[in-house]
Amino acid sequence: MQTLETSTPKIIAGKGEGIGWLTFNQPEKRNAMSLEMWQAMGEVLELFAADPEVRVVVMQGAGERAFVSGADISQFETHRGNAEASAEYNRIAGHARHLLATLDKPLIAKIRGYCIGGGLAVAMAADFRIAAADAEFGIPAARLSIVYPFDGIRALSDLVGPGNAKKILFTGFRYKAAEALRMGLIEEVTEIDALDATVLTHARAIAENAPLSIQGSKQALRELARNEADRDLDRLRQLSTDAMNSADYAEGRHAFMEKRKPRFTGA
Known part of the structure; x- marks a missing residue:
């Protein structure tokens, strides 16, 4: 795997076999997200989005105790001590969250240990989540007098339904x-x-499949989640046309006829 340079050692990035790896690396604090980690995560996601060699991204936490255990509360006094300071923090973190939400490539959350608060928001931005049996999930916002971000609440409700979302948010309980x-x-x-x-296994399968097909499917699912009046069906039709006119479509047909594994390039 090729290691990529990042602006802080608390975020590790690498790529290989078509997979981009993003690792939250503050295990001594259970990978709690600091401001510099949000900044570096945004930078890495921009690199992955622009790199044709990366076809799928996997997020994981360093060590065995946590994916991300939430925000680094030790920074609250300096970076989130009041509304003005919080606004700058939220701008940087919000940019990274926006990149998570708009990444055209598949995003997998690989979860061990604690996946709490803002860490759960990061995991919910993935296309799907695979967890070890020791993983724990929760949102302690009600115990800190914090209003969880709207996008996070919407993602939570979409995944578990309004009733379970309320239970998770109102109680602050942790769930195995x-x-x-x-x-x-x-x-x-x-x-x-x-x-x-x-x-x-999942990441390799995705990396070997046709990128244009996956991009179209991901965009279609995004449009499905929007209000009907806001759906960009023209873009979906264009993505479908581009895929049908691509060299990859021809490669897929030829590989099927020749009973061999296709070699997709994304073009």
Whole structure:
């Protein structure tokens, strides 16, 4: 895997086999998100979005104790001590969240241990979430007098429904992986020692498939989530046309006829 330079060692990035890897690296604080981590995450996502070699992105936490345990509360006095300071913090974090939400490439959250608060918001921005059996999920906003961001509440409600969203937000309880799966908060639970292989199997499969097809499917699902009047159906038709006219479509047909594995290039 090729290691990529980042603006802080608290975010590790690399790529290989068509997969971009983004690792939250503050294990001594259970990978709590600091301001510089939000900044670096945005920079890495911009690199991945522009890199044709990266076809799928996997987010993970360093160590065994956490994906992301929330915000780095030790920075609250300096970076979120009042409304003005919080506005700048939210601008930087908001830009990274926007990049998560608008990434055209598939995004997988690989989760071990704590996935709490802002960490859960990051995980919910993924296209799907695969968790180890030791994962724990929750939103403690009500215990800190914080109003969870609207986009995060909407994503939570879309995944688990309004009733479960209210239960999670109002109580601040933590939920084990099995319960999170039952509620629809995650898509798959594995044994701890199977997590790496399971995620890698999914990521490799996506990286080997046709990028134009995946981009069209992802965009169609985004449009489906919007109000009917706001859907950009013209863009979907163009994505479909581009895919049908692509060299990859011809490659897919030829590979099928020749009974071999296709080699897609994204063109």
